[in-house]
Amino acid sequence: MNYFLFLLKTFKTMTAQQTKKAFHGIIPPMVTPLLSDNLSLDIDGVKYLVEHLISGGVHGIFILGTTGESTSLSYKTREQLIEESCKAANGRVPVFVGITDTSIEESIHLALIAEKAGAAAVVAAPPYYYGLGQEELYKYYWSLANQLALPLFLYNMPTHTKINIEIKTVVRLAEHPNIIGLKDSSANAVYFQSLCHLLKTNFSLLVGPEEITAEIILMGGSGGVNGGANLFPKLYVALYNAAISRDFVRIKELQNLVMEISTKIYTVGSYGSSYLKGLKAALSGLGIIQGNIAPPFTTFDEKEMVRVVASIKEIEIEVARVL
Amino acid sequence: MNYFLFLLKTFKTMTAQQTKKAFHGIIPPMVTPLLSDNLSLDIDGVKYLVEHLISGGVHGIFILGTTGESTSLSYKTREQLIEESCKAANGRVPVFVGITDTSIEESIHLALIAEKAGAAAVVAAPPYYYGLGQEELYKYYWSLANQLALPLFLYNMPTHTKINIEIKTVVRLAEHPNIIGLKDSSANAVYFQSLCHLLKTNFSLLVGPEEITAEIILMGGSGGVNGGANLFPKLYVALYNAAISRDFVRIKELQNLVMEISTKIYTVGSYGSSYLKGLKAALSGLGIIQGNIAPPFTTFDEKEMVRVVASIKEIEIEVARVL
Amino acid sequence: MNYFLFLLKTFKTMTAQQTKKAFHGIIPPMVTPLLSDNLSLDIDGVKYLVEHLISGGVHGIFILGTTGESTSLSYKTREQLIEESCKAANGRVPVFVGITDTSIEESIHLALIAEKAGAAAVVAAPPYYYGLGQEELYKYYWSLANQLALPLFLYNMPTHTKINIEIKTVVRLAEHPNIIGLKDSSANAVYFQSLCHLLKTNFSLLVGPEEITAEIILMGGSGGVNGGANLFPKLYVALYNAAISRDFVRIKELQNLVMEISTKIYTVGSYGSSYLKGLKAALSGLGIIQGNIAPPFTTFDEKEMVRVVASIKEIEIEVARVL
């Protein structure tokens, strides 16, 4: 890097640190609607789902995350989803695009597509094939952020990527002007509180699991990237608002429904895939989208499906009653 | 089991379920004061520490947990600690005794000592050498509870025991009249919320990590088994009270100090032992007890010690200012 | 599937099971030569390296494995490598192509490129983002094999994919007419012996780690997919031959050199990446290819590089003396 570029970069860093855009609220990790071949994008489904979310009051939409089956989709399908989602959102809410990949070239390419389509930011979990050390991870993220036009969210997902983005690594990466936040799906609340303490301002801290969004908001977190908001966006937005206004009667009532979804919809199968299969089955049961799911997974069998549909219809009535 | 015993047991179960004693509040996992041979109990230290905790307003004392280095102590020392602690507490607060062991006979023996000494309950993490299946774990705990006179707390500590007491297993075990609660040190807040939802009443849910005690209490948990309360019992009791009364100004102020302890005292070393070494070093720095630590660990070296002592003295001033 | 297709399939299965092609010997997992941008294929390097391997007497070449940094390369680069490697090999030895991916569509696409280029077989590790159950894994592989024209090797790599292809799953999958073997990189010799016992014929069992190739061959395994053969193909071929002919004087002499490479070249760095970084540094030190390495990794720094180069030059002299 020559001296002029260095100065320019330093200047950009200084100003950027003062102006990092903050995001907050409920930003659902959108499921990816698929046709019955379990591979092709259901474009009508995308339009319907985006409308369902925005009319439910969500503060943003995150596509191509773990819930979005990003890594199971072909690149062509990922690109198509980016374009269709941004078109459907049409600037009404910010769209966040997952660019997680093991190849940095492919991540950067997806980020370019996202930028052209009008996305607000990109989100990247660590490269997930090789085991990395923290120093290697730090360098990887710093280099990635340098090569992106859109701002970057870190995405901590240790069960899937085999690596925890350690607290010290997040703190170091938060110095980068283009790294503006973290989505944490570890469910480790000590980790989250430590980041809240060490990164007091100017860095958006979002939590993945909906079961703990309320408490995270009460303690100062920025928002929730909650899968269940695909089903009932209004419920999660209402819970977020109740937590912001510290209305404990309301929190209790809404949290109870969130936990009903968690314990009755996400735990029907016998593997780690229960969450994804349950969520897509429930979306299908409510008539929102088809429940097709990409390999390596398959949809529930008849018996499990019947059980999920019965549960979600009961919960739907309760949600309607409470909202 | 013959029919008469079956009837008797059923009757006891029914009545017990209606009368399970609830525990709540701050119940510090007491460190074990050791003499300079790093093996023998410092009896004066035990007396002083118990007094320090009780005068700090704690709701109970938990000895022989992970923070208490239970598994590093000889059986003779464990027995001595049970007797000295109960004598020092002298009924002013309930004493909980860790009986975690890989040999069920030794667990039952420790529970007998605890009962004789006047303890209120015993606490057992899963046997931690062999890898168990959940069904095996369930049978183990049920059988253990059957053989104990004192009520039993489950203790979830997956990083140390290699097994998570799964949600379904806890729910099944909560049916036992003699199993009255769970201490969860997993830091997994989704796990904790799920238990709060599924075990709404009559089962005490305590959380280990102090960093998340406030949010757990806000969401309906019973209390915190927080290591830092060895240092500043009043601070943790105040945070518990603030959370109970939903005083968010106070919560923020106190939580900030708890996080200072967490990020400056518990993370100085380079291994998982940092927490324990940091805590004992800080206790020594404040003059509460000697900082000796049992093998397989060793105390910090000079440089780390200086750093911890400097930090804890700064924090002490802040704590005094706020309380 | 209609009845005619069922009959056809059954017929194909029966004949295929009698005729599964067996592979044996040393089949190096070829490193991917990269230009100094750490991303673009070094085509001259590919040609040189393929020639180096074939002239060293290897029995096949495996591209796009873990050693080949497959997951770090863009799809365009992977396709280019398939074409250039097959062209360079020009039918002199069979080429095996890694198609491991999280998206089944992309795996199938790579397999098509491989087929057109004249590859002998494809190799797939489990999809490595989501955690799978064994039943899910079984269905995934069966479905994948159904959609491939080339025969398929399973690739067990649990440290990277988070899942072990369990013994029972391998045995079930070996029933598929198009699944002809397994490459095991687990280093778990009990696993390997169990498969040798249960799959006595008609299934090629290759081992990844070169440190145990000799013993695996002695006990009846098919061959070794050994990274060090990129450096000294003749050494590993000679060790294979010595093991086949049970020449223990020769085995001892050659095994000693293989272990020198293992302990002096692969363990210089501080992370799991040490193997890959060490291997590429040594190849560069011997002037075989440039040592560039794709993100998320970086090449060794000067000091580590000097150490590796010094070691490999000493070993080179020993290898020349012995062969």
Add this chain to the structure above:
Amino acid sequence: MNYFLFLLKTFKTMTAQQTKKAFHGIIPPMVTPLLSDNLSLDIDGVKYLVEHLISGGVHGIFILGTTGESTSLSYKTREQLIEESCKAANGRVPVFVGITDTSIEESIHLALIAEKAGAAAVVAAPPYYYGLGQEELYKYYWSLANQLALPLFLYNMPTHTKINIEIKTVVRLAEHPNIIGLKDSSANAVYFQSLCHLLKTNFSLLVGPEEITAEIILMGGSGGVNGGANLFPKLYVALYNAAISRDFVRIKELQNLVMEISTKIYTVGSYGSSYLKGLKAALSGLGIIQGNIAPPFTTFDEKEMVRVVASIKEIEIEVARVL
């Protein structure tokens, strides 16, 4: 340590390194015969089993290992087993005593009992509750070895202790005059080959899993600590001798039977406990000892028991035919 002691120690170190006693051959990890309360030692069973092993030609007996359910037994029972086993062996073969514990005081106490009873050496896996760093582990073992009169074997058992004794740590510990060998139960053959290469002389390297004893012996290892030798000691001794004499016809024949035991007896249950349950069930089926097993495990149910007994009786006939 004063200067005289330092000199003495140095002198002892020098001479000891030249004279470390080597052990080799089949050294079964003896199961612990229990009475029907699943807790008390079956003293007649101990006598019978020791006789069974010695008459089978074993080179030593290892009590209180993982197969011996050491951690599940009370200290009283462990002591009793040490005394009864040594008395029964009566100096005919060396007895190795497991002293693995989380409390160093208890380990040292068991070693004293072992010494008095006439044991040849003690064996210790890492303390297995807290997670340790390698430096902590190194210091622990060095300090333990300093305090023992009997020579010490390291015992690598990462699945149970959560820590791998890393290669570098073993190499450093092998410098201690009182640390004379390692038993490796990791099944990781790369690890074992690396140790064979780096510790060429004067250090006994024993392997746990019987499935790989033959190959380990072929490659220069010292012996096998094989659970199946409780059933058929002669079979494992014969396999060891065949490997020593490189009689591959014999190796193949015997290895086949060892693998039959492995795949039909050790894999009947659904948990990690299958090995232990299967082994004790088979011993009971052959009438060698009762099959009682200590908590946290339980014996197989009827159906699994019938299956194991049928298999072991078939294998018994084959073993008789071959030997």
